[in-house]
Amino acid sequence: MTSESIAHPLHRPAVGAATARAANARAVVWMVVYLLFILAPLFALLGGAHPPARSFWTEFSIALGYAGLAMMGLQFGLTARFRYITEPWGEDVIYHFHRRLSLIAVGLVVAHPIILFLERPELVALLNSFQAPWRARFAALSTYSLIALVVMGLWRTKLRLSYESWHLTHIVLAVVAVTAGILHMVGWSFYFEDPWKRGLWVGLTIFWIALLGYVRIAKPLFILRKPYRVSEVRKERGNTWTLVMRPDGHAGFTFRPGQFGWLTVYGSPFKITAHPFSFSSSAAATDGRVEMSIRELGDFTNDIRKVPVGRRVYIDGPYGAFTTGNPADMHVLVAGGVGITPMMSMIRTLADECDKRPVILLYGSKTWESITFREELEALKARLDLTVIHVLENPPDGWTGERGFITAAVMQRHLPPSYADHEYFICGPDVMMDAIEGALEKLGVPISKYHSERYSFV
Ligand SMILES: Cc1cc2nc3c(=O)[nH]c(=O)nc-3n(C[C@H](O)[C@H](O)[C@H](O)COP(=O)(O)OP(=O)(O)OC[C@H]3O[C@@H](n4cnc5c(N)ncnc54)[C@H](O)[C@@H]3O)c2cc1C
Incomplete structure (x- = not known):
């Protein structure tokens, strides 16, 4: 540090x-x-x-x-x-x-x-x-x-x-x-x-x-007493919407970057099913505001775009051990698709905290146009030592960057070789996570140096 x-x-x-x-x-x-x-x-x-x-x-x-x-x-x-x-x-x-x-x-x-x-x-x-x-x-x-x-x-x-x-x-x-x-x-x-x-x-x-x-x-009952109000529904690239929520009549909670909460938009916290989403905003925000960036993938997530500003919602959180804070020379963030959301919170927080350690983001997306937070990641490079490596499944004509999927070879091309000294965070589709965990094992990274967040509990 x-x-x-x-x-x-x-x-x-x-x-x-x-x-x-x-x-x-x-x-x-x-x-x-x-x-x-x-x-x-x-x-x-x-x-x-x-x-x-x-x-x-x-x-x-x-x-x-x-x-x-x-x-x-x-x-x-x-x-x-x-x-x-x-x-x-x-x-x-x-x-x-x-x-x-x-x-x-x-x-x-x-x-x-x-x-x-x-x-x-x-x-x-x-x-x-x-x-x-x-x-x-x-x-x-x-x-x-x-x-x-x-x-x-x-x-x-x-x-x-x-x-x-x-x-x-x-x-x-x-x-x-x-x-x-x-x-x-x-x-x-x-x-x-x-x-x-x-x-x-x-x-x-x-x-x-x-x-x-x-x-x-x-x-x-406890969550009912601490509601949030939606203050903005922002469109992002890649069929994703960011819900900006502010505490309504209380101070809100603090969270660590990478953690998630259970969101209830329709109905009360007594409803049986809430949906888990990572916080994508900076954990350093001091006004209790939290953001969740949600990709359209099913019946609940497809309707996020329709949530009216001012709607009362409930968040149960924060939860999760997928978070920065361990001693490391640099952070390596490996994200696939909507797995970028916890990484975004980490990057925004590190920027707000003026952290000087290098951050390398290996980010797999389908196309150039669907890269969620693409422009903001570029802008964040001015605020911290951030390198972003885009890996595209279907790259446009003339693309000279990485193509296909994130593999051990891609990692070796972009990471400095003292692999076991870095702290790794992996979030994305299960198949990607299995591949990256296997690749890290091959590179001699001990299990204590990487953290995985899987978006499927069941
Ligand atoms: C820890 C965690 C963090 C997540 N963070 C994000 C995020 O930041 N952005 C994002 O877009 N998605 C995130 N997800 C995934 C998101 O929760 C699901 O995509 C969403 O709940 C799907 O709901 P649906 O009704 O639209 O889709 P459905 O078609 O109903 O569900 C698709 C699949 O999502 C899972 N799922 C559905 N509802 C729930 C639920 N209530 N609890 C747990 N799993 C469920 C099931 O495996 C289901 O088969 C996260 C998931 C987890 C576990």
């Missing part, structure tokens, strides 16, 4: 090695807390009074059922967007974790009846929900809901489900699955002779319900 950048009044303290170590420590603590939440209720069942022993496989299958249910309940916490918890990893990693853990939890829950049926074939009769007792009906309802959750999650696009209908169904099925699972467990009450064991599971259930209440009631 240069002395000029420290002296500048807008400069925020950089995230140093000590902060990174603190984030790692926090990540480990949350992992331990997570495991504790899953395993403690299970081990608690081993203490106190015991009902008559049953076969190993029966007990084993029941342990799997308990663990699966505890994992399912805790999923409400993983998707609750607790900033303090998600910060060490970033939201996309948390959602990835959520998907993987769901598969494990569903596997455990489904294994529970399968093992029981193999061990005690007479129990297969319980599958007849017309004659089975309620506790078995709840088990069936829970298991079928979980299977439906997985099928819809894995094959949403193939099933041609819109994101909004999938999201609503996902939440309803998850609540039904966990509630029916709890009712099934309480119905058998095999392990609940001791009041403290009952208390533990009742406490856990209240905790899960509280998580849901926080996400769907407390948090929307």
Whole structure:
């Protein structure tokens, strides 16, 4: 960091090695807390009074059922967007974790009846929900809901489900699955002779319900009290529109360049689905103003151009760990298409902070005409040490610059060779991100030196 950048009044303290170590420590603590939440209720069942022993496989299958249910309940916490918890990893990693853990939890829950049926074939009769007792009906309802959750999650696009209908169904099925699972467990009450064991599971259930209440009631109420007003809808190149939003009756929030927020334009924050967008404006703005630059890609984004100036909107944020601040000799920003938006925030912020370190932007676009922020990037070169390398998929006649896609060869042509010393930021289509991550690995850049933001959580 240069002395000029420290002296500048807008400069925020950089995230140093000590902060990174603190984030790692926090990540480990949350992992331990997570495991504790899953395993403690299970081990608690081993203490106190015991009902008559049953076969190993029966007990084993029941342990799997308990663990699966505890994992399912805790999923409400993983998707609750607790900033303090998600910060060490970033939201996309948390959602990835959520998907993987769901598969494990569903596997455990489904294994529970399968093992029981193999061990005690007479129990297969319980599958007849017309004659089975309620506790078995709840088990069936829970298991079928979980299977439906997985099928819809894995094959949403193939099933041609819109994101909004999938999201609503996902939440309803998850609540039904966990509630029916709890009712099934309480119905058998095999392990609940001791009041403290009952208390533990009742406490856990209240905790899960509280998580849901926080996400769907407390948090929307908080966001409702902090609305924003659209002050401008600006057309950009490349079918993209920038929404300029100002806090309405409050000071707004501060964010770090590269972070994103969840936007609700139509309806209130109680609406099930909000849309995530990176902030494209400078994080150094002092009036609370935020901008999001949105490409027309689907039903919600196609209508952004029609948002009237003065409309009240809601932003839940900031979120994300994709942000500058680590020690580095230079920033290398690799953007594909609309992946330019977080980079734009970084570049604008570095310019406002008079940061003197070099910034190289490798920017992939389809055509010369569709390059979002093309003119502003040129202008920003006067304010910071910025080099922009455009890589065009369909270049115009006479184009002498890079063509095709951003590859390891393109990077080697434009980056100074001490590759592992730079800090890399990558955002764009999944296929581009995979290619760039592979290219960085080839160039010997350690994983700790690059940051990726994927625009697909599901
Ligand atoms: C962290 C993050 C930052 C993003 N930043 C930007 C940005 O700065 N500019 C920009 O143009 N786009 C950005 N996106 C992508 C943007 O959120 C989607 O393009 C948009 O939500 C699509 O909505 P739609 O209804 O128009 O399209 P649809 O056709 O309904 O959806 C297209 C795809 O977008 C995803 N998607 C749709 N709705 C949501 C939602 N509510 N939550 C999560 N994913 C959804 C789904 O994978 C869906 O298949 C970002 C995405 C993420 C995850």
